[in-house]
Amino acid sequence: MNVESAIELLRSLITISLTLVGPILMVAMGVGITVSLVQAVTSIQEQTLTFVPKLLAVATLLVVAAPWMMRQLMEFTIACFSRLPEMVK
Numbered sequence: 001m002n003v004e005s006a007i008e009l010l011r012s013l014i015t016i017s018l019t020l021v022g023p024i025l026m027v028a029m030g031v032g033i034t035v036s037l038v039q040a041v042t043s044i045q046e047q048t049l050t051f052v053p054k055l056l057a058v059a060t061l062l063v064v065a066a067p068w069m070m071r072q073l074m075e076f077t078i079a080c081f082s083r084l085p086e087m088v089k
Contacts, residue, residue: 001087009080009087016076020069024058031057 035050062069 005083005087009083012076012079016072020072023065024061027057027061028054 031054032050035053039045039049
């Protein structure tokens with residue numbers, strides 16, 4: 001394996017990781033900010049109140065986006081296996 005192929009593999013690994021984790025983080029952050037705003041407006045300062053909405057939102061996103069995420073991971077894995085013969089050289 002030469003340096004260029006290792007860098008390309010690492011770059012594609014980071015790209016696919018950020019692509020898959022990005023929506024989950026955005027949903028969790030959006031729900032957290034929304035719940036924090038509601039807490040600030042209503043003067044409810046319960047720290048555990050943000051956990052349940054975030055959990056439900058992320059779980060719903062994972063159920064909805066699971067086929068897309070699996071497809072992305074399978075394409076990445078197939079691409080890695082197809083590049084395997086040139087990595088052995």
